[in-house]
Amino acid sequence: MRSIPDVGGTVSPRPGEIATSVDRLLTEFLDAEAASLTSLDPGLEVMVTVARQMVLGGGKRLRSAFAFWGWRGAVGPRRAATSVLPALGALELLHTCALVHDDVMDASATRRGLPTAHRAAAGRHIALGLPGDPDEFGRSTAILIGDLCMVWADRLASRADLxxxxxxxxxxxxxxxxxxxxxxxxxxxxxxxxxxxxxxxxxxxxxxxxxxxxxxxxxxxxxxxxxxxxxxxxxxxxxxxxxxxxxxxxxxxxxxxxxxxxxxxxxxxxxxxxxxxxxxxxxxxxxxxxxxxxxxxxxxxxxxxxxxxxxxxxxxxxxxxxxxxxxxxxxxxxxxxxxxxxxxxxxxxxxxxxxxxxxxxxxxxx
Structure with missing residues (x-):
């Protein structure tokens, strides 16, 4: 992955700077992961595209912000955050896993003003003219997307240089x-x-x-x-x-x-x-x-x-x-x-x- 702009040096991050850095990190990470998965089989593009939309489709990035300030309180104001940022970004992938599964259990139609993962996957099923029941396909795909985000969280956290x-x-x-x-x-x-x-x-x-x-x-x-x-x-x-x-x-x-x-x-x-x-x-x-x-x-x-x-x-x-x-x-x-x-x-x-x-x-x- 390319280098991510650093936060957390001698000057306190400005509002939104942590979220911006985490989003850039997640975007580059998901680009690489998506390419790796779809190289196994082009059919995986459906699942990967919806998963990517769920991760990058908004959110306050509160968990990574709290983790950043937890880290900052321990190391003080003069440590650059480059080494720890992947571990912070992993929390957002874990959160996506929880949201996707929660939406399946609640049968929710929207999340952050957009279709939930199971509804988005059902829409892709219809658009591609796939056989079978779109709703069942959507629910099953969403479960797998949640699992995928859990694995992605572990993979990203392991990249922390600590x-x-x-x-x-x-x-x-x-x-x-x-x-x-x-x-x-x-x-x-x-x-x-x-x-x-x-x-x-x-x-x-x-x-x-x-x-x-x-x-x-x-x-x-x-x-x-x-x-x-x-x-x-x-x-x-x-x-x-x-x-x-x-x-x-x-x-x-x-x-x-x-x-x-x-x-x-x-x-x-x-x-x-x-x-x-x-x-x-x-x-x-x-x-x-x-x-x-x-x-x-x-x-x-x-x-x-x-x-x-x-x-x-x-x-x-x-x-x-x-x-x-x-x-x-x-x-x-x-x-x-x-x-x-x-x-x-x-x-x-x-x-x-x-x-x-x-x-x-x-x-x-x-």
Whole structure:
């Protein structure tokens, strides 16, 4: 691959610079990987093209940003990031794997305003006039695309120019992150069918495993260990406090956007989780706070799961006070995150960047 413009030297990266460097790295990596795969058989072009679109089709690159600042907090402001960048970019391939599989499980039609992998693959099936059922082809192809992105993530991470002992130490946390994300996804899949009754506590547990750990806490610690920090030292302990608070705020904001967000901004239809009866923190708060006629109406609307009821259901979540309580919970976690940053052994630029990332995760509109 060609050399990637460096970030993280003596001057703090400008907003968006980390994402730009990661995108350039991913583009060059995927160009080479696509050429290698299609040389095996031209038919692989269908899968590779959709996979490439899923990786490069937008996204905030939050996980690689958190990992970068985790690394930066460990090494200080004077280390160039060239050697570590492939390990950071690998997180975006892992994230694509999770998104593609999640969209198959949820039967989602769009992601970031574009067709999901299974829908895009089904469209290619129709356009090429292939035999068989396009939807089944799309779902099967998407599963393989998710698996492919998992393999790509490992291949890219292995290109980091770091000591073997450092990579092995970081890999332990990386693997733990993947296990927790899978556990959280399965608990999310169980939903109301879980052996224990749904509750706010259980919904928060899913949010911690599926989102908080995987989006913020583990990438931060992964970056720190790549920078030579102790796995259980003062820096990684501070990152854990910060990461879980910011990660939970991220997921709670996602709950609100899923009901009240603008689809033109979020890139996904409003009310998908409600239509599926998914046990979110917002919904569990409403169940706990609704009384009398409101509780009866909530049960009735959730049982019907009719698309035309979504506006009434959203209004009901507001009337119960659940949306306001969720806002309060987000603010509480933001305050905890800022306290963790203030207490952490960080240089001023890293402390400032992590403060900006709190806002990016908790006040976003998409």
């Amino acid at each position: 000591p073997a002992a450092t990579l092995i130490a970081a890999r332990r946390g990386y693997d733990r992150m993947r296990l927790e994300a899978i556990a959280g996804q399965f608990l999310d899949l169980l939903g109301d069918g879980a052996l224990e009754s749904s509750s706010i506590g259980r919904a928060l547990r899913v949010a911690r495993l599926k989102t908080a750990s995987y989006t913020v806490a583990r990438p931060l610690i992964y970056g720190a260990v790549l920078g030579g920090a102790a796995v259980d030292g003062p820096l990684t302990r501070a990152y854990t406090r910060y990461g879980m608070a910011v990660g939970e705020a991220f997921q709670l904001r996602d709950d609100l956007l899923g009901v009240y967000g603008d689809p033109r901004v979020t890139g996904k239809p409003v009310g998908e989780d409600l239509a599926r009866g998914k046990s979110t923190v917002l919904l569990e708060l409403a169940r706990a706070m609704a009384t009398g006629a409101e509780a009866d109406e909530l049960r009735r609307l959730l049982a019907r799961r009719a698309p035309e009821d979504l506006p009434r259901l959203a209004a009901l979540l507001t009337r119960t006070g659940a949306a306001a309580e969720l806002d309060r919970m987000i603010s509480e976690r933001v305050a905890c995150a800022f306290a963790a940053v203030d207490d952490a052994p960080l240089d001023p630029a890293t402390r400032e960047a992590l403060g900006h990332l709190i806002a990016a995760a908790s006040q976003r509109e998409s």
